[in-house]
Amino acid sequence: MSGQPQPTVGLFVTCLVDAIRPQIGFAAIQLLEEAGCRVEVPEAQTCCGQPAFNSGDDRDTARLARQTIAAFEGFDHVVLPSGSCAATMVHGWPELLAGDPDWAARAKAFAAKTHEITSFLVDVLGYTPSGRRLAASATYHDSCSGLRELGVAAQPRALLARVEGLEMRGLPGNDVCCGFGGTFCVKYSDISNAIVTEKAEAIEGTGADLLLAGDLGCLMNMAGKLHRRGARTRCFHAVEVLAGRADGPAIGEEG
The missing domain is CATH 3.40.50 (Rossmann fold)
Structure with a gap:
């Protein structure tokens, strides 16, 4: 990636990784940095809202979505070590906020730059470990x-x-x-x-x-x-x- 701007990545750690297995988060940071990214972990992140969303609690899911979108908007990419949480952000959030004139476009833009980590490494960066x-x-x-x-x-x-x-x-x-x-x-x-x-x-x-x-x-x-x-x-x-x-x-x- 010599001569190219260093892409900025906001790492969404996920609740389970943060609480149960932080080593996964550290491994994700290591791989992303090896691939040439500048990685940050915004402190404002909490949960993607998937449990609430799957249980029909749209209000709390929307609140979590807005909070996370605002915290990660300044990054080139948002990356997660979880296809489950990433899918909620990519598909669930734009659907949930589609009728909100202040957040619909922001949710779509956020979804477009959100990736599961192995997909990001291979499909976006073309990275291979050595x-x-x-x-x-x-x-x-x-x-x-x-x-x-x-x-x-x-x-x-x-x-x-x-x-x-x-x-x-x-x-x-x-x-x-x-x-x-x-x-x-x-x-x-x-x-x-x-x-x-x-x-x-x-x-x-x-x-x-x-x-x-x-x-x-x-x-x-x-x-x-x-x-x-x-x-x-x-x-x-x-x-x-x-x-x-x-x-x-x-x-x-x-x-």
Whole structure:
């Protein structure tokens, strides 16, 4: 990127990453900086409002949307380590604020510059990691929102293919829901448990050392089920592996 202005990126960390797995945020910053971006993490950010939006609470979702849009408008790009939260911003917010004359255009402009991180690295920056090595086998779960609403599938795999020593194994039903679904797992716990049980069986069947994905909510759900089943599969967000940060406790192993 020599000779070109350094793009500014506002990193939206997401609630779960901030509260449960901050390492994902640090890994995201590392990758973005390696790709030539100037990264900032606005303190005014809170939640994308997805739980409220999915529950029909449009008023609180709109309030969160306006707050976040205002905090991130000065950046060239907005990047998230979550297809789920990114999809809410890209599709949900413009729909929600379409009838607001003061915010409709701002929501559309915000959506146009918002990206899930692996999509941003590959599709916008053309970045590939170098000097990464991990002697392990891994399988990959495609989270629903990132896959279906944002088209995130090839991008994380292209990046992971550059990690020397990492053997990627196919996951049967890789595009099938893990059962988390935000508030779904609370409202319909029995159904959620049945879905994640099938997912865990498929993951164990690959024999892979690691399970990777792009959304922490999905990873927490699958890691919890795998742990309760006594599986030895360790779970990481894809950016942790890409940033060379998969040498510590896996998701669900902290503490």
